[in-house]
Amino acid sequence: MKRPKPLEREKFLNEDEILVSKTDTKGKITYGNEGFIEISGYSEEELLGKPHSIIRHPDMPKVVFKILWDGIQRGCEVNAYVKNLAKDGSFYWVFATVTPSFDPGSDRIIGHFSVRRAPDAEKLRAIKPLYAELLRAERGGGMAASEAMVNDILAKKGVDYEEFIHSL
Template identity: 45%
Template sequence: MKPKITPIDHEVSLSDNEFIVSKTDPKGLVTYVNRTFMSTAGYPESALLGKQHNIIRHPDMPRGTFKLLWDTLQKEEEFFGYVKNLCKDGSYYWVFANITPDYDAKGQLRGYYSVRRKPLRHAINTMIPIYQKMLEIEKKSNTKDAAANSLAYLNEKLASLNTTYPHLMLSLNDTEEQA
């Protein structure tokens, strides 16, 4: 069961050379975390192993984003995205996440690797209003349709920008902040 943590307005930042690494089984249960993950999120290894990776999900992250993540992984594709995570003490940290399916020698899914690094500030600033609108849509939707409805908004937004989600994520990561 996910612990109840009250978010606070305190951002923790990764340094430019830090990477958060974790592995999960196919159902999202954590099987490995590196020291950077533990120190950033504020959890000991024992509190993370065997738990759902969403233990660090911040309530500012729309469910539609995670529906897209799982839909992408189910298609055996890599997922890239900007994610706001929740620390054990209520602080938060943003990451640019890359999640990749992991297969054994026989081609059977063993789980997922996730490598996260410090995102560019302009990428976060681009995603915040999109995520806020998705959350607004989710709050107005019934529970069953909330994630799909906010994902529909995201897809409409991407169409209006004439881009795809992966292209937007990667282009935000490659673009220098405008002065």
């Protein structure tokens, strides 16, 4: 499927709107609620079985997704601000909470569950310039450069990633 060209047209979630999706362990979409399907602009058929990265906006630093994947593969819930790309090229920001799903009766991860809400506008004002810096670092030195930048920020603040995200 051809990726859309990003446009400067933003969509907004309502305060009470919740977007839900589920993926398998490889990140392929196995479920999307009506809100997720609607805002993405894709049909359910176009989404199911596709990698969740189908909605990844190129303005997103890859290190944010590395942090998400590392956390959920350890069995932890992870939060992040994410800029997504809709099928029509528009974008929308979300505050995502991603949780691993476990096989009943075992510790084996069988998928992931993501709940996304409207982000706090004040916190987005803090995250947008940070993401722009991380993206510049990534473009200049790869993901290792942006990961080093994140680690430096966390070390200077004396917090882990989750504490940092919630302290914005």
